[in-house]
Amino acid sequence: MENGGSYRVLVTNEADGFRLLNRETHEQIVTASEGHDAPISDLHPGYCIDADLDWTSTEPSIWSFSIQQPTLYSFVDHIDPVFEAAQQAWQNAQLTGDSMNSQVTRNTDNEVNGVLYVFAEDGRDGMFESFRDGSRPLDPLVDKVNEQEGDDPREVFVLRPESGAFVIVIIALEKGGQFADTLRETYDCPRPIESLA
Known part of the structure; x- marks a missing residue:
């Protein structure tokens, strides 16, 4: 199942997964540490992204994303x-x-x-x-x-x-x-x- 939304990248520690902030709900989401279908190494703290998350596992993975604001x-x-x-x-x-x-x-x-x-x-x-x-x-x-x-x-x-x-x-x-x-x-x-x- 995929869930699209607007997120702020908070933490980019690939060993522990990424931490994202849902910009609408202010909910924090910690992603899986691996298994992403998107090049997450290109993301940096502060970036605003539109992303589709795959929630088929306990911790979501990033299915795809587009950078909206590279702050x-x-x-x-x-x-x-x-x-x-x-x-x-x-x-x-x-x-x-x-x-x-x-x-x-x-x-x-x-x-x-x-x-x-x-x-x-x-x-x-x-x-x-x-x-x-x-x-x-x-x-x-x-x-x-x-x-x-x-x-x-x-x-x-x-x-x-x-x-x-x-x-x-x-x-x-x-x-x-x-x-x-x-x-x-x-x-x-x-x-x-x-x-x-």
Whole structure:
């Protein structure tokens, strides 16, 4: 039996199977570790795909898919240093007693190049891990940016400072742009090789 739908790719660990987020129901689906009829090695965390799943086994396999949006998600823990805009946003949140804050980021020409969110960490493995495993979807943040900036591929970074006090979510507006490249270089987070993007 096949079940088609729109999914966000969350985790791509072929040994343990893929983790997908149903974009309509927000249900998490862990696929089989093998037996797929589609080239799943071409998928990366953050991709939005339309996929047909084969549910004839306990764990579904991916029968076929098409990439609708090759946005990339990256997760980096224990970052140091914390860049100034994120540190300032967190300090402002603390001053007002809020558990989150947001602001746009700008390049040296004062052009908007991204959107920054900071969230108070809820325990050492709380907020950061819930973003990574999809139990707290990043989609609402990304969708909000897309509504304002157009539905282009993005690069989304989830970063947790060494202190573990808060979590940073940065949505770089231009995939492969200078801002995204700078973040990848600063936090030793190379861009994956994308064969289908």
